[in-house]
Amino acid sequence: MFFRMTDVATPPTAENTTSQQVPPAPSVKVIVTHVEGADLHAALATIARQVYEAVESVEIVGPPDMEVEEGVTRYETMEDAISETGTEIDYLWLIHSDARPRPDALAALVGELDRSEASMGGSKILVAGTRGELESIGSATDIFGEPYSGLDEGEVDLQQYDVVREVAFISSVSMLVRRDLMQGLSGVDPQMKPGAAGLDLSQRVRLAGGRVLIVPSSEVYHQGRCGVQRGWREQAGRQRAMLKAYRLLTLAWVIPFGLIVALIDSVASLLLLRWRPLARHGAAIGWNLIHLPSTVAARRRFRRVRAVGDEELFRFQASGSVRLREVGSDFSDQVLFMFDEDHALIRGTRRVWASPGIWGAVLAAVVVVFATRSIFLGGTPIAGYSFPFEAPGTALDRFLGGWNDSGLGSPNSVHPSTGLTGLASLLWFGAEDATRNLLTLGFAALAVVGMGRLAGRLGFRGPGRYLSGLVLLAGPGTALAAGVGSWLALGGAALLPWSVRSVFLHDSDRGKSYWTHVGWAILWALALAAFSPVLVVVPILSLLIWKLSGGTEGRLILGAASILGLAVAAGFLLADPGWLLDGDRRVGLSIDGFWPILIVLAAAPMILVPGRTRRLASLGAVLALVGVLLSSVSVVGPGIEEAALVIASFGSAIVVAAAFDLLSRNPLRLIAAATAVYIVVLSVGSLADGRLGLLEGDTNASLGFASTLAGEGGAGRILVVSENRSEIPGEARPGPGFWYRTLDGEGTTLDEVWLPPPAPGDDELRAAIGRIATGAELRPGELLADFSIEWVVVAEGPGDFEEILAAQLDLIPTPLVPGSSVYENPAAMPLAHEDVEVWRRDGAGFVGEPSSGRTTISANFDPGWSPESGEAGWATSVSAEAGVARFRSTGPSRVLPLAAIGVLLAALVSLAVGRFRR
Amino acid sequence: MTRYLMLALIGLLAVAAALTPQPPLPVPGDIAASDPPAVAVCAVEEGRGRTTSLGIVSVVNGRGRFTAFAGGRPTGSTIFETGSSGSTSIPVVDISAVGIAAGLAELPDIDTGVGSVVVGEETLSANTCASTPARQTILGGGSTLSGESLELQLMNPYAGEAVVELTVVSEVGIESSDTLATVIIPSRSSIVLDLAEILPGRATLSVIIDTIRGSVIPVGRFANDIDTAIWSATPPQQDWFLVSPGGEGRRSVIVSTSSPADVNYQIDVYGPDGLVEAMIEGVIPGRGIISVDLSTLTDQQVAIRVISTGPVASFLRLDRDSGVGLTSGSTSPSTKWLMPGAASVGESTTLVYILNPDIEDATVTVSERRSATTAEQFPVPADSLIVYEVSEISADGLAIESDVPIVATWLTIRESSLALATGVPVLDG
Incomplete structure (x- = not known):
């Protein structure tokens, strides 16, 4: 035997100078596995160039129709090839036809196995066509058989792994196995794909007492046509290998844990919009169920040669689950990518700070952490227009045509946010409070990252693009909206840049399928409309302004697709047009008069200076001024008012992003930058409270006495009255000299922020309150009893109403809320x-003891209640026979949410098609 | 070109945004016109040889309810009907024997008067029940000299607890007493404060009652060796009419102010010589009290009008050897008066004093309300005061109608006791 090459693992052997007889070199039979598409002749040629001389024969395993060279034997199966091998052969070299071994590859394998007295050895596999990219250097697995190479993606061979060592398994691309052992183990499993077969064979060799080595000095280039380790068949094969190798005791816990890992991997992958893992897991499990008999038979056969326990396998296994580790890594990559569009972090820490946007991102991230500290510590406030989520099942029921419980109830659709937040809570394991906090924190991140990504898509990489997210969060309009507790406006603001971004295409996005862009445009618009429906017009409006100013990045079809997002809010808007058009329902927020001056001062210089920021500044200024103007119009309803405030902040944020994009000594640019700094400082000020500017408080805690003191039927309603509208949570109705509304005593939830249009019950309540306000009613509790008003809370007293309630007979003052007067109504x-x-x-319904009578429900009458709904004055009555009362809308409130789901599915299909085509 | 277009658009929007006025803040609806409930709160007393009878006189035939309460709960209740006469009487003893307590009368109509008449063996007192609680009231006219008793009863018939702050003013100025600083009156209860024990030896006392929370109806209970008197505290006003019987004894007008600043006042007298304007003028010190002895002017019946530059409360006190009476004045003349409880006590004489402060003569009709109502009509010349003696047949009360606004007070005399009360003006009359 003669070694021409030297390496660390195989030091040169001194030549024998004595006349001792040299033992003959071990004989080797080469078995080439046919790989579809691989050049067999080239493979045979490289084998022929092997320097190892004791190659007895070269045989091929492949289909009958394949052409083979003269003198080369072909077998249909590997099993045949192995069993036909005579005892004169010491080793079998199994190699794929898409592998190209270096001339000394076989010699290194034989030499090392012979020297180490190992049973099986594998080559170092390098990716063909690269400068030494490593594919396999021997692998470990986790307990579930998932391979773990330890190699980074694209890692180049610098001989850093060139140590002969035992490994869990070696690649089947090139492996040398002792002939006798191979025959004793009945060869490779014909049911398995190459990768899994390698794993299976390695494991059986080790359990039979053999050693499996990786021999780095044996280098093989692999073209990868065989698809080793990819596809569901490989996964199924690995599972079969485990089923064959582990003892029953091990299988008893590995199988259940494996199923859990598969489930988590599937769900997590779906969140990353990857459906294949779910399909792979399903197919692999199904395949193994079908092949369970042959697996059991193989286990029995192997039992006879088994020499050691499962501990031998555990020796080389990685801890935990490789699959879950990869999913976690993918998640972190996705999050990282949101901030690091330039891939600065991926390029390496040394160059991170050279990325122009990273400074702004870091600064914005610091401010966001500071601005959300109270939410981290104490949760999202419940005050003003910020209400907690309802239980996901009930919320989704309401969204899909269930009873709208706001005020005295209505068959009209609830605000679309009810459905989205219900879905989010459902996905977050039904923990609605945790979901709400996560979403609130997510808003801050989404706003900052969204502005950065939007500017990035429009071609701007300056330091201000992430910083501008702070202006979006707390600019001229959103600060006002958040100041009254409008959590929904904050959500709308956070989603707006993403929705606008989805209708623009950057040059780098051209590679994606148009289906993908359409899908994203609809998805973002659906989410945006769920929070603030009117904002859905902003993407297409932005696109038109962009085109008007000469931009080419926008796509009208994407803008049109984004309008489909309105589907989620159609039921709500059609049922309550006053939400858009009734000026008397405005919250009454107006942007200070100096903001238009600041916006012009920041934008106009950039428009005058030649350069690419001109267009961005124009877009921002127009949007901001439209928002300011719209917020000053008194004839629009709260829906448009809310959107106008967000648009004003969004436009201002874009102006800031433009002003910071390119800092120079140009006087005009300096004016713009200085004004932008002023805008940022003004905005950040409102974030200092640590609640993202949201109104402080916990309405449900303050009014928690209602549920605490509730009777067997649960808490009734709370009538909240105040001369100061901001003291009343959510929307309030005008009364004589004060504002009022009813709240759910069990705790007010997001679906109750807005009151549906008044129904007969609401008119009667208004009349009753009017009468009480005159002071004429000595027993106001009796008057309010039919409305199930158990508590009257006069906020921020004393006022006229409280003065009147001081002289009445049946509402019992109870000191439960500091600063407010609370009256209990025992007659409710x-x-x-x-x-x-x-x-x-x-x-969203009621249950009780079945009886032959009728149940009166203190809710506005609607025939959608069942069973056998009837009118009980303004209220509803149903038959009590079933012991249950349910509501199901039959009108548009039922159909339109389903249409929204259809649009959502269409968007998902569009995304799937886009991914498939890519 | 595009940039100038954008600049123009931005400029246009900025100007529009700057020039568009900020929309007005949403406001609630108009404040509801006050429509107080038809109720009256009465001081009642059962025991110690005294019993209370409620006289009810209304302009309508309707149904009502009277509920006596004490210690935070109702102690008795009765439904009543005013019948065709528009009047009825309720002996409180038939409802509840509650001692010194209070009761709430829910009335069939806002134009209904309720008076409580407390009759003892040798004492008699009457008071018109208050209907509307006020934030601030003043109770003047009492004294705590030797042999005198003065109690302040604070009544709270409502569902909520009430808190009042008391400021007591006497001839020595503002009195200081921890007991009187802040008083809590539980719901459906009344509290009686013995001022004679807290502040003995005061010749003139006035109590300013400021309600901090809830609603309270205060009344005073005065007693001397001869007789008793009950009268209501009243919200301060700037114009008062008081009608005083003539004859023996001392007749005092007590004027008290809650204003921290000095208040000028003028007293016009309607006496035998007709109207004498500004017969008496003076200054009431801030949170002070003055007393004018009408007996020094004339022994005839007189009416006076107190006009002040600040809010004051005026009371008339009648001290005779045959009894004592105390009542607050009226703030305005009216064409219709109700005198619940007047002429309801047997074996007594009831006199009605009618002042016509108008420049025209009045034609007045006095109806004695009972199951068989009788009425008598007579003229009252302008700027003059006349006395009308009611028949000896017991009635639930009186109703007086006039073609010009008048002021009316009634006095019931029974051997060694008397009762003095001002009628209830029907404001829309």
């Missing part, structure tokens, strides 16, 4: 009752 009727039998809430 339960929300639902059948004679004296009280029914309790059950989701």
Whole structure:
């Protein structure tokens, strides 16, 4: 035997100078596995160039129709090839036809196995056509058989792994196995694909007492046509290998854990919009179920040669789950990518700070952490227009045509945010409070990252693009909206840049399928419309302004697609047009008069200076001024008012992004930058409270006495009255000299922020309150009893109403809320009752003891209640026979949410098609 | 070109945004016109040889309810009907034997008067029940000299607790007493403060009652060796009419102010010589009290009008050997008066004093309200005061109608006791 090459693992052997007889070199039979598409002749040629001389024969395993060179034997199966091997052969070299071994590859393998007395050895596999990119250097697995190479993607061979060592398994691309062992183990498993077969064979060799080595001095270039380790068949094969190798005791816990890992991997991958892992897991499990008998038979056969326990396998296994580790890594990559569009972090820490946007991102991230500290520590406030989420099942029921419980109830659609937040809570394991906090924190991140990504898509990489997100969060309009507790406006602001971004295409996005862009445009618009429906017009409006100023990045079809997002809010808007058009329902927020001056001062210089920021500044200024102007119009309703405030901040943020994009000594640019700094400082000020500017407080905690002191039917309603509108949570109705609304005593939830249009019950309540306000009613509790008003809270007293309630007989003042006057109404009727039998809430309906009577529900009458709904004055009555009362809308409130789901599915299909085509 | 277009658009929007006025803040609806409930809160007393009878006189035939309460709960209740006469009487003893307590009358109409008449063996007192609680009231006219008793009863018939702050003013100035600083009156309860024990030896006392929370109706209970008197505290006003019987004894007008600043006042007298304007003028010190002895002017019945530059409360006190009476004045003349409880006590004489402060003569009709109502009509010349003696047949009360606005007070005399009360003006009359 003669070694021409030397390496660390195989030091040169001194030549024998004595006359001792040299033992003959071990004989080797080469078995080439046919790989579809691989050049067999080239493979045979490289084998022929091997310097190892004791090659007895070269045989091929492949289909019958393949052409083979003269003198080369072909077998249909590997099993045949192995079993036909005679005892004169010491080793079998199994190699793929898409592998190109270096001339000394076989010699190194034989030499090392012979020297180490190992049973099986594998070559170092390099990716063909690269400058030494490593594919395999021997692998470990986790307990579930998932391979773990330890190699980074694209890692180049610098001989850093060139140590002969034992490994869990070696690649089947090139492996040398002792002939006798191979025959004893019945060869490779014909049911398995090459990668899994390698794993299976390695494991069996080790359990039979053999050693498996990686021999780095044996280098093989691999073209990768065989698709080793990819596809569901490989996964199924690895599972079969485990089923064959592990003892029953090990399998008893590995199988359940494996199923859990598969489930988590599938769900997590779906969140990353990857459906294949789910399909792969399903197919692999199904395949193994089908092939379970042959697996059991193989286990029995192997039992006879097994020499050691499972501990031998555990020796080389990685801890935990490789699959879950990869999913976690993918998640972190996605999050990182949101901030690091330039891939600065990926390029390496030394060059990170050279990325122009990173400084702004870091500064914005610091401010965001500071601005959300109270939410981290104490959760999202529940005050003003910020209400907690309802239980996901009930919220989704309401969104899909269930009863709208706001005020005295209505068949009209709830605000679309009810559906989205219900879905989010459902996905977050039903923990609605945690979901709400996560979403609130997510808003801050989304706003900052969204502005950065939007500017990036429009071709701007300056330091201000992330910083401008702070202006979006707390600029002239959003600060006002958040100041009254408008959590929905904050959500709308956070999603707006993403939705606008989705209708623009950068040159780097051209590679993606148009289906992908359409899908994203619809998805973002759906989410945006769920929070603030009117904002859906902003993407297409931005696109038109961009085109008007000469931009080419926008796509009208994407803008048109984004309008489909309105589907999620169609039911709500059609049922309550006053939300858009009734000026009397405005919250009453106006942007200070100096903001238009600041915006012009920041934008105009950039428009005058030649350069690419001109267009961005124009877009921002126009949007901001439109927002300011719209917020000053008194005839629009709260929906448009809210959107106008967000648009004003969004436009201002774009102006800031433009002003910071390119800092220079140009006087005009300096004016713009200085004004932008002023805008940022003004905006950041409102974030100092640590609540993202949201109104402080916890309405449900303040009014928690209602549920604490509730009777068997649960808490009734709370009538909140105040001369100061901001003291009333959510929307309020005008009364004589004060504002009022009813709240759910069990705790007010997001679906109740806005009040549906008044129904007969609301008119009667208004009349009753009007009468009480005159002071004429000595027993106001009796008057409010039918509305199930158990508590009257006069906020921020004393006022005229409190003065009147000082001289009445049946509302009992109870000192429960500091700063407010609380009155208990012992005469209040339960929300639902059948004679004296009280029914309790059950989701969006009621349940109680079945009886032959009728149950009165203190909610505006609608025939959608069942069973056998009837009018009980303004209220509803149903038959009590079933012991349950449910509402199901039959009108547009039922159909339109389904249409929204259809649009959502269409968007997802579009994304899937886009991914497939890419 | 594009940039100038954008600049123009931005300029246009900026100008529009700057020039568009900020929209007005949303405001609630108009404040509801006050429409106080038809109720009256009465001081009642059962026991110690005294019993209370409620006289009810209304302009309508309707149904009502009277509920006596004490210690935070109702102690008795009765439904009543005013019948065709528009009047009725309720003996409180038939409802509840509650001692010194209070009651709430829910009335069939806002134009209904309720008076409580407390009759003892040798004492008699009457008071018109208050209907509307006020934030600030003043109770003047009492004294705590030797042999005298003065109690302040604070009544709270409503569902909520009430808190009042008391400021007591006497001839020595503002009195200081921790007991009187802040008083809590539980719901459906009344509290009686014995001022004679807290502040003995005061010749003239006035109590300013400021309600901090809830609603309170205060009344005073005065007693001397001869008789008792009950009268209501009243919100301060700038114009008062008081009608005083003539004859023996001392007749005092007590004027008290809650204003921290000095208040000028003028007293016009309607006496035998007709109207004498500004017969008496003076200054009431801030949160002070003055007393004018009408007996020094004439022994005839007189009416006076107190006009002040600040809010004051005026009371008339009648001290005779045959009894004592105290009442607050009226703030305005009216064409219709109700005198619940007047002429309801048997074996007594009831006199009605009618002042016509108008420049025209009045034709007045006095109706004695009972199951068989009787009425008598007579003229009252302008700027003059006349006395009308009611028949001896017991009635639930009186109703007086006039073609010009008048002021009316009634006095019931029974051997060694008397009762003095001002009528209830029907404001829309």
